[in-house]
Amino acid sequence: MTELVLSSPRARGLFVLTAHPEGCRVRADWQLKRAAEAFEKPLPAAQGRTALILGSTTFGYGSSTAIALRQAGFDRIIGVGYETPPSFRGEKLAMSSPGWYLTHALHSHDAAYETYLADAFSSLTRDRVISDLRARGIEVDLVVYSVAAPRRSHLGQEWNSSLLVQGDALEVVGLDFKSGQLSPIRVEAATDLQVEQTRRVMGGDDLEMWVSALLYGGRAAEGMTVAALSYIGPDLGPLRRMYWDGALGEAKKHIDATTAQLNVRLSSAVGGRALTVMNPAVVTSASVAIPAMLRYISDYLGCAEAGRGVYEDPLDVGIHFVRSLYGEEALWQSELDAEGRLRMDQKELESSLQSAIEELWQVQESGQPDPMTAQGFARFKREYNMLYGWGVEGVDYEAACRVDPEMGPEQRVMDLLSENED
Numbered sequence: 001m002t003e004l005v006l007s008s009p010r011a012r013g014l015f016v017l018t019a020h021p022e023g024c025r026v027r028a029d030w031q032l033k034r035a036a037e038a039f040e041k042p043l044p045a046a047q048g049r050t051a052l053i054l055g056s057t058t059f060g061y062g063s064s065t066a067i068a069l070r071q072a073g074f075d076r077i078i079g080v081g082y083e084t085p086p087s088f089r090g091e092k093l094a095m096s097s098p099g100w101y102l103t104h105a106l107h108s109h110d111a112a113y114e115t116y117l118a119d120a121f122s123s124l125t126r127d128r129v130i131s132d133l134r135a136r137g138i139e140v141d142l143v144v145y146s147v148a149a150p151r152r153s154h155l156g157q158e159w160n161s162s163l164l165v166q167g168d169a170l171e172v173v174g175l176d177f178k179s180g181q182l183s184p185i186r187v188e189a190a191t192d193l194q195v196e197q198t199r200r201v202m203g204g205d206d207l208e209m210w211v212s213a214l215l216y217g218g219r220a221a222e223g224m225t226v227a228a229l230s231y232i233g234p235d236l237g238p239l240r241r242m243y244w245d246g247a248l249g250e251a252k253k254h255i256d257a258t259t260a261q262l263n264v265r266l267s268s269a270v271g272g273r274a275l276t277v278m279n280p281a282v283v284t285s286a287s288v289a290i291p292a293m294l295r296y297i298s299d300y301l302g303c304a305e306a307g308r309g310v311y312e313d314p315l316d317v318g319i320h321f322v323r324s325l326y327g328e329e330a331l332w333q334s335e336l337d338a339e340g341r342l343r344m345d346q347k348e349l350e351s352s353l354q355s356a357i358e359e360l361w362q363v364q365e366s367g368q369p370d371p372m373t374a375q376g377f378a379r380f381k382r383e384y385n386m387l388y389g390w391g392v393e394g395v396d397y398e399a400a401c402r403v404d405p406e407m408g409p410e411q412r413v414m415d416l417l418s419e420n421e422d
């Protein structure tokens with residue numbers, strides 16, 4: 001057992017290398033409390049059900065959806081996430097992930113949470129999860145696909161997802177994370193191979209394999225729903241080029257095509273359904289890496305702080321999603337768009353908010369941003385740090401805390417990454 005005082009994070013560029021265990025615990029508690037307030041009584045349609053959440057472990061959409069489902073009455077939340085144990089250089093903490101501590105916090109509260117720390121893209125992981133489900137006689141009612149990954153191994157090769165545009169390179173003034181100043185960014189055009197690799201990593205291939213494995217293994221419950229999380233975003237030119245019209249957008253279009261096919265299969269096999277869920281932009285470790293997104297979300301947050309729009313964090317969205325699917329009125333049917341996608345992004349796309357953001361994007365000179373953008377950026381940084389347990393209210397950062405909590409079968413954590421290394 002190692003106890004350390006961690007008063008500030010180690011970081012490399014954008015990436016925070018060391019999470020704060022106590023900060024993550026307090027943040028998890030805060031989310032559990034908010035979800036408990038949102039679902040004072042369980043939703044009858046949610047009770048007794050089992051969810052499989054692929055990409056469940058960070059303070060992003062997967063864990064928030066998991067928390068909302070559990071508080072709404074789900075009996076069992078089986079998560080899969082890619083997290084490795086804290087590592088040390090001598091007596092110093094070299095790396096530790098917030099997902100490790102978040103998972104520990106959720107598991108120590110509630111026996112309904114079970115997590116596989118594993119590569120969701122690996123057939124070994126799928127086989128193991130399905131065979132455990134079969135051995136225990138468990139069927140899955142809801143699959144949430146919330147994996148955001150930079151790469152995967154497939155057919156003996158490494159495939160990388162890229163954050164590049166299509167067509168001409170994109171030149172735009174973005175926001176610099178380090179200085180908080182507006183500065184030019186150039187995003188290169190992806191080659192056909194890079195687009196294809198992005199599709200293979202962030203598209204629907206693995207979702208399709210997971211659903212097939214559940215169906216063939218007899219683990220899909222009657223009426224099983226599959227929800228694949230996605231993003232389309234506003235019409236705002238640079239963002240549209242960066243995301244929906246870029247390499248990532250091709251992967252998300254592949255997700256759409258995959259859910260459309262799965263919908264037909266699930267409907268005839270188990271009377272179930274598959275949906276793409278269009279979620280709003282939020283501060284997560286995945287969104288910070290996307291060029292132009294930092295400026296856009298800072299503008300969004302700045303407008304929300306100025307009362308010109310509403311920002312929903314991943315838990316707000318998770319709660320909305322659960323109500324939509326399992327609330328009394330089966331709201332989801334009225335929240336589908338013409339393409340059959342479930343729209344959770346109405347608040348982000350609200351026209352007066354988008355006009356306010358577009359006004360901010362009129363500024364195309366480098367330097368100090370508009371005060372509204374600057375205020376939004378300050379909030380972005382606070383939210384971003386809290387994803388790693390830093391800057392969380394009520395945490396004493398001068399107190400020692402345990403950095404290597406037990407995470408094994410006793411805690412219902414199956415660490416397949418370490419097992420497969422042995």
Ligand SMILES: NC(=O)c1ccc[n+]([C@@H]2O[C@H](COP(=O)([O-])OP(=O)(O)OC[C@H]3O[C@@H](n4cnc5c(N)ncnc54)[C@H](O)[C@@H]3O)[C@@H](O)[C@H]2O)c1
Nearest residue numbers: 055057058060061082119120148149230231281282284286
């Ligand atoms: N962040 C946004 O603004 C936003 C907006 C709309 C939709 N989305 C979508 O939501 C989904 C989740 O994104 P997020 O922002 O919550 O990301 P996140 O980085 O917070 O979470 C990603 C999850 O995927 C897991 N993961 C990554 N590689 C894995 C692997 N090989 N095996 C198993 N698990 C793996 C991580 O452990 C983590 O639990 C993505 O599909 C994303 O496109 C995100």
